[in-house]
Amino acid sequence: MSEQLPLSLDASADPPTLFDGTTRLYISYICPYAQRTWIARNYKGLQDKIKLVPINLQNRPRWYKEKVYPVNKVPALEHNNQVKGESLDLLKYIDENFEGPKLFPNDPAKQQFATELLDYSDTFNEVNHPAIASKGDVPYELDAAFDKLEEALAKFDDGPFFLGEFSLVDIAYAPFIERFQCGFQALKNYDITKGRPRLAKWTEELNKIDAYTATKGDPEEFLHALKKRFGIE
Numbered sequence: 001m002s003e004q005l006p007l008s009l010d011a012s013a014d015p016p017t018l019f020d021g022t023t024r025l026y027i028s029y030i031c032p033y034a035q036r037t038w039i040a041r042n043y044k045g046l047q048d049k050i051k052l053v054p055i056n057l058q059n060r061p062r063w064y065k066e067k068v069y070p071v072n073k074v075p076a077l078e079h080n081n082q083v084k085g086e087s088l089d090l091l092k093y094i095d096e097n098f099e100g101p102k103l104f105p106n107d108p109a110k111q112q113f114a115t116e117l118l119d120y121s122d123t124f125n126e127v128n129h130p131a132i133a134s135k136g137d138v139p140y141e142l143d144a145a146f147d148k149l150e151e152a153l154a155k156f157d158d159g160p161f162f163l164g165e166f167s168l169v170d171i172a173y174a175p176f177i178e179r180f181q182c183g184f185q186a187l188k189n190y191d192i193t194k195g196r197p198r199l200a201k202w203t204e205e206l207n208k209i210d211a212y213t214a215t216k217g218d219p220e221e222f223l224h225a226l227k228k229r230f231g232i233e
């Protein structure tokens, strides 16, 4: 049965009873960084152990910055009387500190490749964002960035994911690829999976994972947010 998602808390909402022993994951439904941690929580089957607390970023409650996470961004995890942030750090933290299927492999070759791909994820996003706003065809750098992913998917052949089996690397990329796939198709008529069979298979297999599909956003909302962010008519 799918989880009943809580409503986002805005400036008028009271804070939760902080540091009462409840583990809370502060997210925003529209934030790709937060989505990473939400997928990890779902995949490890921690729906009853980690409570989702969605925040309305446009009309944020003051207590979030003042009492929960002074950095004032999502995601943040309240656990064991501490609040931690940064989505990639949180993926590892959730994997190491909670039960459920492992997201980080034991194989040293896979661990090393995971580190490389996680390090590359910010660069990948930095190439994609201006490409969406660029005039005319997509720039060469964008093709190269997706070709790099296609190549990475060839490295381990024991499954369709970056490290073969599903891992935190897929989780790190999924929310962004979801948005870029939709944005490039709608705004540039560019299909990121065309001529990239491994990436096509990756998206197909990803979309069979409930932990991920339960977190997917509305494509219309993505487009609206992208157009607003980049001033596209």
Ligand SMILES: N[C@@H](CCC(=O)N[C@@H](CS)C(=O)NCC(=O)O)C(=O)O
Residues within 6 Å of the ligand: 028, 030, 031, 032, 033, 034, 057, 072, 073, 074, 075, 085, 086, 087, 088
């Ligand atoms: N590096 C951070 C980035 C998190 C982030 O930028 N979150 C955005 C929402 S998608 C946010 O909270 N923005 C609020 C703000 O900057 O005021 C991570 O990976 O967790």
